[in-house]
Amino acid sequence: MAQTTDPATNPVTNSRRAELLAIAARLFAEKGFKNTTVRDIADAAGILSGSLYHHFDSKESMVDEILRTFQEELFGQYDEILAGDLDPRAKLERAVVVSFEAIDKHRDEVAIFQNEAAHLLTFDRFAYLADRNQQSREVWLTLLRNGVDAGVLRDDLDLELTYRFIRDTVWVAVSWYRPGGRRTHTEIARQYLSILLEGIRS
Amino acid sequence: MAQTTDPATNPVTNSRRAELLAIAARLFAEKGFKNTTVRDIADAAGILSGSLYHHFDSKESMVDEILRTFQEELFGQYDEILAGDLDPRAKLERAVVVSFEAIDKHRDEVAIFQNEAAHLLTFDRFAYLADRNQQSREVWLTLLRNGVDAGVLRDDLDLELTYRFIRDTVWVAVSWYRPGGRRTHTEIARQYLSILLEGIRS
Amino acid sequence: MAQTTDPATNPVTNSRRAELLAIAARLFAEKGFKNTTVRDIADAAGILSGSLYHHFDSKESMVDEILRTFQEELFGQYDEILAGDLDPRAKLERAVVVSFEAIDKHRDEVAIFQNEAAHLLTFDRFAYLADRNQQSREVWLTLLRNGVDAGVLRDDLDLELTYRFIRDTVWVAVSWYRPGGRRTHTEIARQYLSILLEGIRS
Amino acid sequence: MAQTTDPATNPVTNSRRAELLAIAARLFAEKGFKNTTVRDIADAAGILSGSLYHHFDSKESMVDEILRTFQEELFGQYDEILAGDLDPRAKLERAVVVSFEAIDKHRDEVAIFQNEAAHLLTFDRFAYLADRNQQSREVWLTLLRNGVDAGVLRDDLDLELTYRFIRDTVWVAVSWYRPGGRRTHTEIARQYLSILLEGIRS
DNA sequence: TATGAATGAGTCTTCATTCAT
DNA sequence: GATGAATGAAGACTCATTCAT
Numbered sequence: 038m039a040q041t042t043d044p045a046t047n048p049v050t051n052s053r054r055a056e057l058l059a060i061a062a063r064l065f066a067e068k069g070f071k072n073t074t075v076r077d078i079a080d081a082a083g084i085l086s087g088s089l090y091h092h093f094d095s096k097e098s099m100v101d102e103i104l105r106t107f108q109e110e111l112f113g114q115y116d117e118i119l120a121g122d123l124d125p126r127a128k129l130e131r132a133v134v135v136s137f138e139a140i141d142k143h144r145d146e147v148a149i150f151q152n153e154a155a156h157l158l159t160f161d162r163f164a165y166l167a168d169r170n171q172q173s174r175e176v177w178l179t180l181l182r183n184g185v186d187a188g189v190l191r192d193d194l195d196l197e198l199t200y201r202f203i204r205d206t207v208w209v210a211v212s213w214y215r216p217g218g219r220r221t222h223t224e225i226a227r228q229y230l231s232i233l234l235e236g237i238r239s
Numbered sequence: 240m241a242q243t244t245d246p247a248t249n250p251v252t253n254s255r256r257a258e259l260l261a262i263a264a265r266l267f268a269e270k271g272f273k274n275t276t277v278r279d280i281a282d283a284a285g286i287l288s289g290s291l292y293h294h295f296d297s298k299e300s301m302v303d304e305i306l307r308t309f310q311e312e313l314f315g316q317y318d319e320i321l322a323g324d325l326d327p328r329a330k331l332e333r334a335v336v337v338s339f340e341a342i343d344k345h346r347d348e349v350a351i352f353q354n355e356a357a358h359l360l361t362f363d364r365f366a367y368l369a370d371r372n373q374q375s376r377e378v379w380l381t382l383l384r385n386g387v388d389a390g391v392l393r394d395d396l397d398l399e400l401t402y403r404f405i406r407d408t409v410w411v412a413v414s415w416y417r418p419g420g421r422r423t424h425t426e427i428a429r430q431y432l433s434i435l436l437e438g439i440r441s
Numbered sequence: 442m443a444q445t446t447d448p449a450t451n452p453v454t455n456s457r458r459a460e461l462l463a464i465a466a467r468l469f470a471e472k473g474f475k476n477t478t479v480r481d482i483a484d485a486a487g488i489l490s491g492s493l494y495h496h497f498d499s500k501e502s503m504v505d506e507i508l509r510t511f512q513e514e515l516f517g518q519y520d521e522i523l524a525g526d527l528d529p530r531a532k533l534e535r536a537v538v539v540s541f542e543a544i545d546k547h548r549d550e551v552a553i554f555q556n557e558a559a560h561l562l563t564f565d566r567f568a569y570l571a572d573r574n575q576q577s578r579e580v581w582l583t584l585l586r587n588g589v590d591a592g593v594l595r596d597d598l599d600l601e602l603t604y605r606f607i608r609d610t611v612w613v614a615v616s617w618y619r620p621g622g623r624r625t626h627t628e629i630a631r632q633y634l635s636i637l638l639e640g641i642r643s
Numbered sequence: 644m645a646q647t648t649d650p651a652t653n654p655v656t657n658s659r660r661a662e663l664l665a666i667a668a669r670l671f672a673e674k675g676f677k678n679t680t681v682r683d684i685a686d687a688a689g690i691l692s693g694s695l696y697h698h699f700d701s702k703e704s705m706v707d708e709i710l711r712t713f714q715e716e717l718f719g720q721y722d723e724i725l726a727g728d729l730d731p732r733a734k735l736e737r738a739v740v741v742s743f744e745a746i747d748k749h750r751d752e753v754a755i756f757q758n759e760a761a762h763l764l765t766f767d768r769f770a771y772l773a774d775r776n777q778q779s780r781e782v783w784l785t786l787l788r789n790g791v792d793a794g795v796l797r798d799d800l801d802l803e804l805t806y807r808f809i810r811d812t813v814w815v816a817v818s819w820y821r822p823g824g825r826r827t828h829t830e831i832a833r834q835y836l837s838i839l840l841e842g843i844r845s
Numbered sequence: 846t847a848t849g850a851a852t853g854a855g856t857c858t859t860c861a862t863t864c865a866t
Numbered sequence: 867g868a869t870g871a872a873t874g875a876a877g878a879c880t881c882a883t884t885c886a887t
Contacts, residue, residue, distance in 0.1 A: 088869070624804065
């Protein structure tokens with residue numbers, strides 16, 4: 038492991054890494070992490086399974102990199118929303134829209150997080166996923182609380198539950214949303230917001 | 240051959256089977272089907288792993304029996320609601336309440352279905368799960384359509400999407416609901432209905 | 442095992458034993474000893490596998506009893522032929538006929554001996570099978586030698602090889618002979634003798 | 644997927660496969676297919692049992708390849724005889740000689756076929772063995788019929804039975820023939836032919 | 846005699862991973 | 867970067883056998 042350049046950041050090797058990670062992500066999302074073998078990934082990449090270890094330390098480190106990268110991007114967007122100057126209702130809308138966008142642009146990553154996080158969480162290495170869950174909770178609760186404080190959302194809501202309902206509905210959509218399908222992710226976001234906002238406005 | 244009673248239905252031997260299935264269900268729900276070894280189940284039951292095969296053909300047949308039994312009961316309840324004489328809105332409420340009840344009474348079974356169905360579905364043996372998914376869709380769409388026809392629900396809803404939002408929000412709750420926790424399943428159902436019905440009423 | 446009467450000879454329990462042995466023999470002959478499970482036998486007998494152990498010590502002791510009983514009868518017949526006063530050629534004919542009769546009357550036992558002896562032989566318990574093989578060799582060699590000495594058989598034969606050809610052709614017939622089939626065991630014996638005796642007569 | 648060479652036909656990797664198959668064949672022939680464990684094979688090859696699966700799909704696929712390869716060669720030879728221009732009697736002699744040659748050169752393969760075919764036949768995968776049996780029957784019956792038609796063989800023979808006698812005597816010889824033993828395979832073939840042809844000539 | 850539950854040793858197979866070439 | 871061979875640990879499943887009831 039006496040590498041002088043970290044393959045994860047070296048732009049030259051990066052393209053192949055990214056390629057392989059995309060293949061792995063697709064399979065993890067489709068069949069589950071445990072149900073995907075290293076050989077499945079290698080086969081799909083047209084190499085032998087042992088060769089994957091020139092690129093990655095382990096199967097675990099593949100999911101790790103997949104999830105980590107995705108979450109950085111996603112939470113970056115949430116932070117922007119929080120820091121922005123939209124009004125509370127618009128911020129909430131934006132958060133929903135951004136989430137559905139993520140489902141569209143990062144289907145595999147979202148699916149993996151959705152299906153595997155609970156189990157991965159039980160290993161030290163993936164403890165950061167729990168932090169991200171916590172962070173997500175804070176984002177949504179803040180958005181909701183701001184809405185209530187501003188008087189645009191019902192003040193009789195159990196915010197904790199409301200947050201969970203929203204989070205669940207949004208993210209589980211990854212299980213049935215098909216890019217290029219009948220409904221665009223924007224339409225789905227709109228339809229959901231039309232129900233949700235009607236249901237929680239003051 | 241000369242067996243006069245099928246162990247799967249014989250009430251006497253059934254107790255041990257049921258016990259073992261409950262143990263298996265708990266583990267499948269907690270760690271996932273693939274992540275649960277036959278030895279995990281046997282250990283939890285206090286027997287050797289090979290001894291499980293005195294009761295069941297395979298690990299697969301265990302999930303099979305768990306899911307099948309649960310679904311029969313659940314869909315029995317949905318059928319009762321559909322056949323009952325409540326008004327459309329009350330029927331919808333009842334369906335939501337019954338679902339949260341199932342989450343409370345059959346946490347493990349719901350969790351297994353929620354987490355494993357997509358993958359199990361890819362095997363012939365579990366093709367019936369696809370039928371159940373279809374049946375579920377028909378139940379909810381019927382309830383929603385009746386509500387719209389009766390004029391109690393908004394007529395601008397995309398019913399297909401609405402059904403998915405409801406189904407997802409309800410069932411994914413199994414991932415965080417804790418029996419005996421701060422909120423009862425009835426309270427959660429009420430809170431969700433208060434948002435949902437407000438959001439979709441005409 | 443403090444039994445006051447040997448179940449193998451007690452006439453009362455004998456019928457059930459014989460029944461079970463016949464069932465076992467059929468299965469051993471059809472599928473092979475190793476490929477037949479104790480459960481296969483029990484299933485065919487309409488009892489549970491554990492119950493077989495009230496009748497027999499082990500699966501091995503079942504084949505043992507099957508083979509032992511059969512061989513006693515068969516070699517009794519050979520001894521009668523050798524001790525009888527037929528002329529050499531008639532004795533040889535009789536030995537062939539008696540062997541095909543055994544194939545007809547004891548299909549399963551012959552098949553088991555034919556297919557399993559080589560392997561069973563490697564265990565101490567079945568060392569007596571080697572003795573029987575030796576005894577068989579002596580019977581046939583004696584018959585052939587007497588024929589040659591009497592001038593009715595070619596004196597240029599390699600008797601050792603001739604014995605093997607005869608033994609093989611006769612016993613392997615068990616693999617295709619079907620009782621009640623197109624040809625009776627007597628017809629088969631006649632046809633074989635017509636070729637053999639023509640081939641080896643002086 | 645992106646494999647340019649099939650390991651089963653690639654001459655380079657083939658050597659290791661062939662080595663392992665030879666080891667497996669020896670054991671299958673000696674102890675029987677069922678009595679030979681994958682570990683037995685691996686031990687004999689000096690590797691771990693799991694490593695065998697780098698070369699073969701399963702224990703079954705090993706016998707499959709062993710039998711298939713052998714039968715192709717053998718039936719190739721029979722076809723040559725049938726297509727050749729020897730006289731009927733010489734063709735029959737040649738077929739016997741070729742068969743004893745096979746016993747000498749492919750002891751293990753012949754033994755496996757002789758001992759396991761009946762059982763393997765009961766699995767779809769080995770259905771082709773039944774075809775080969777049928778093909779063998781046609782070869783011998785053709786040879787015999789041609790001999791009768793040409794007037795060199797007795798016309799009172801039951802050809803079906805005669806075929807079986809020949810086939811059985813020839814192939815079962817594998818159970819006692821030892822390469823390098825007192826009698827060469829050619830001597831055995833000669834001795835058998837001297838009896839057989841005398842017995843069936845017109 | 847038979848049942849039903851269990852044992853314990855073993856069998857085939859899988860799979861992430863390593864490493865010499 | 868990749869191959870091909872192998873490791874080693876584990877996993878699902880089998881099966882002869884035991885034994886309390």
